[in-house]
Amino acid sequence: MRPRRAAVTLPNTWLPGADWADRYEVIVFTSRMTAAEAAWRALGSAPRWVRNLLSFRNRLVPLVGLNATADTRHSDLIASLPLMHSDDSQQVFGYDDRHLHFRLIVDVAEGPADGQIVGMTTLVRRRSLVGWLYLAAAIPFHKAIIPFLLTAVE
Template sequence: MALMMQMSMTPTKTAPRLPDPALPLADWADRYEIVVPARELTAIEAARLALGHFPRWVRVLMAIRNAAVAPFGLKSSGYHSPNTVEMIGLFPVLSQSAHQAVLGFDDHHLDFRIVVDVDDSPKGKTVGVTTLVRRKILFGRIYIAVITPFHNLIVSAMLSNVGRRLAGSETR
């Protein structure tokens, strides 16, 4: 219990590393991290906790986003590639290992990847979410500029939820 009180359930924004093998030509990236109570946790489990269940306000924002971009022929979030083996929330899983899960898809205006990773830390596990984007055309640049403030709120909320869920499971 004392360890939980010392841990901040607020994610921190950290510097992403570029280039990243998940999307080598990415020209935009951000990264958030949170330290959660120590337990066995794989990257795919962390991805499911973060991306599997969005709060209602995020679902409303995504519905507005999908309606706004539909006239431009953009894929909606939740696009299913014929080769997709697994989906987590709205996103196809592209690859996974014990320490890293990569989700995302390519569209004509931009390619994006969400990289969820889990590493040991002195206070538990560090769960990181890196968003990588390769903006292909002007519309991709405009799109990222418009959604970035919302993206920051959403990613921070997702990671906070992971922290709260895992902290709650430690007290049971």
């Protein structure tokens, strides 16, 4: 099935001050998986075009005062995102920058007809004009990348 956009409720406990959010979901009818397995399938095998976009982002954002990579001393990494929380139903990745705070939540839940719903929720709290401008520029890419990554969990 194709990923679909889903509703997001704010505030969210993973980023209570978030002022921008979106969520995509896909129903999967393969073997049962944990959130860690879903995250690995989605984020661990990004295609070259996604990796190239993220590499370009990492070269560009220091020019406007954003961190190219976050502090990862206390985390595991998938797709260069610091892991903040992990259990069987959720994995939360993210970082806090002076211009914005970011969370990506990969979750699994029971779905219809013995399927599972795998979702990816993105939360952002913009903290400055640079954060607002960065997110405005990133949204079109985000809306292409996240649904595409979810197709890898099927």
